[in-house]
Amino acid sequence: MEKKIAVILGDGIGPEVTQQSIKVLNAVALRFGHTFEYSYGIMGADAIDKTGNPLPDETIETCLQSDAILFGAIGHPKYDNDPTAKVRPEQGLLKLRKELQLFANIRPISTYQSLQHLSPLKSKQLKGVDFVIFRELTGGIYFGKKELSEDQTYASDLCAYSKSEIERVSHLAFQYARKRKKKLTLVDKANVLETSRLWRKVVQEIASEYSDVTVDYMFVDNAAMQIILNPAQFDVILTENMFGDIISDEASVLSGSLGLLPSASVGNKTALFEPIHGSYPQAAGKDIANPLGSILSAAMLLDHFQLTHEATAVRAAVAWTLANGFVSKDIDAINNYSTTAIGDLITDHIERNKDSDSSSSSNASLNQSTII
Numbered sequence: 001m002e003k004k005i006a007v008i009l010g011d012g013i014g015p016e017v018t019q020q021s022i023k024v025l026n027a028v029a030l031r032f033g034h035t036f037e038y039s040y041g042i043m044g045a046d047a048i049d050k051t052g053n054p055l056p057d058e059t060i061e062t063c064l065q066s067d068a069i070l071f072g073a074i075g076h077p078k079y080d081n082d083p084t085a086k087v088r089p090e091q092g093l094l095k096l097r098k099e100l101q102l103f104a105n106i107r108p109i110s111t112y113q114s115l116q117h118l119s120p121l122k123s124k125q126l127k128g129v130d131f132v133i134f135r136e137l138t139g140g141i142y143f144g145k146k147e148l149s150e151d152q153t154y155a156s157d158l159c160a161y162s163k164s165e166i167e168r169v170s171h172l173a174f175q176y177a178r179k180r181k182k183k184l185t186l187v188d189k190a191n192v193l194e195t196s197r198l199w200r201k202v203v204q205e206i207a208s209e210y211s212d213v214t215v216d217y218m219f220v221d222n223a224a225m226q227i228i229l230n231p232a233q234f235d236v237i238l239t240e241n242m243f244g245d246i247i248s249d250e251a252s253v254l255s256g257s258l259g260l261l262p263s264a265s266v267g268n269k270t271a272l273f274e275p276i277h278g279s280y281p282q283a284a285g286k287d288i289a290n291p292l293g294s295i296l297s298a299a300m301l302l303d304h305f306q307l308t309h310e311a312t313a314v315r316a317a318v319a320w321t322l323a324n325g326f327v328s329k330d331i332d333a334i335n336n337y338s339t340t341a342i343g344d345l346i347t348d349h350i351e352r353n354k355d356s357d358s359s360s361s362s363n364a365s366l367n368q369s370t371i372i
């Protein structure tokens with residue numbers, strides 16, 4: 001198979017973790033006889049520094065001409081602490097999501113037995129935790145009308161949703177639930193927000209087309225609590241943009257490290273794959289960041305190309321490193337390996353065709369594919 005992959009290294013640790021994924025993808029190409037051709041684009045603080053624009057048109061063009069996008073991370077502290085900044089790195093990512101109509105962000109939450117001690121939850125609560133958050137990504141308060149009064153004493157952000165925006169992501173979530181435990185939870189705030197009531201109405205209508213899927217509804221404040229109290233109850237969570245942003249960071253701590261979690265953003269055009277962690281500027285350039293969030297995002301990219309065996313080989317290699325203690329500093333502060341070393345170990349594992357080692361993984365869900 002020949003595929004074009006657009007790579008956006010981005011900010012902070014983005015470049016170093018993404019380099020590991022490229023090594024891994026090259027190993028997959030070698031072992032399974034594929035050709036992946038990479039073209040590079042810039043975005044975020046990196047792009048602002050180079051061009052003054054967080055998302056140059058050339059980057060959008062490169063993405064549109066590719067079969068998938070692998071993205072690192074975005075953000076820089078010099079903008080975070082300056083609320084008056086007119087140009088911000090994050091605008092690049094938001095614009096890219098809009099331009100590519102990446103309306104569904106898929107964030108699988110899995111746990112690993114060997115890492116359970118890192119989770120703030122007791123292992124009893126972590127048993128059977130394996131769910132996926134479907135976050136709407138191109139609507140809601142992120143993209144509604146924004147206002148700041150002339151005298152800068154009043155501001156507003158509008159949260160707006162149309163029926164069709166809700167429908168398209170909901171269909172994807174229902175189809176996904178069908179391939180899993182057939183349970184979907186809509187997270188909203190329908191007791192207060194008009195947009196949430198529309199979400200409920202639309203999801204109730206759609207639910208009748210998926211009668212094999214059990215649907216329940218949960219207010220976001222309660223969901224935030226349930227994710228900690230009883231996370232094993234969830235299978236597919238469907239929610240709007242900002243609720244999804246918040247609860248996915250919350251849910252990520254269940255796995256033991258934010259650095260482990262991948263995501264896929266899909267829509268009508270080229271799909272994008274990125275770890276859910278941010279740019280982690282304190283670690284940038286030190287070769288200490290966890291590359292697994294990015295490498296598991298590359299596995300989702302392979303799933304997207306329908307290269308299921310290849311994705312499984314990547315997940316098996318990741319499981320092997322975790323089970324054997326080849327972990328980064330966020331996971332073990334004393335005995336740890338560099339970003340590059342972990343990337344090399346995973347690359348070697350794939351090249352040497354050691355799939356059988358995956359049986360040593362204590363986490364069955366790790367090998368589950370995420371067909372999008």
Ligand code: IPM
Nearest residue numbers: 074075090091093094245276
């Ligand atoms: C995410 C990030 C982004 C978001 C930021 C960087 C704009 O937090 O992908 O979750 O809020 O969507």
Ligand code: MN
Nearest residue numbers: 245246249276
């Ligand atoms: Mn976020």
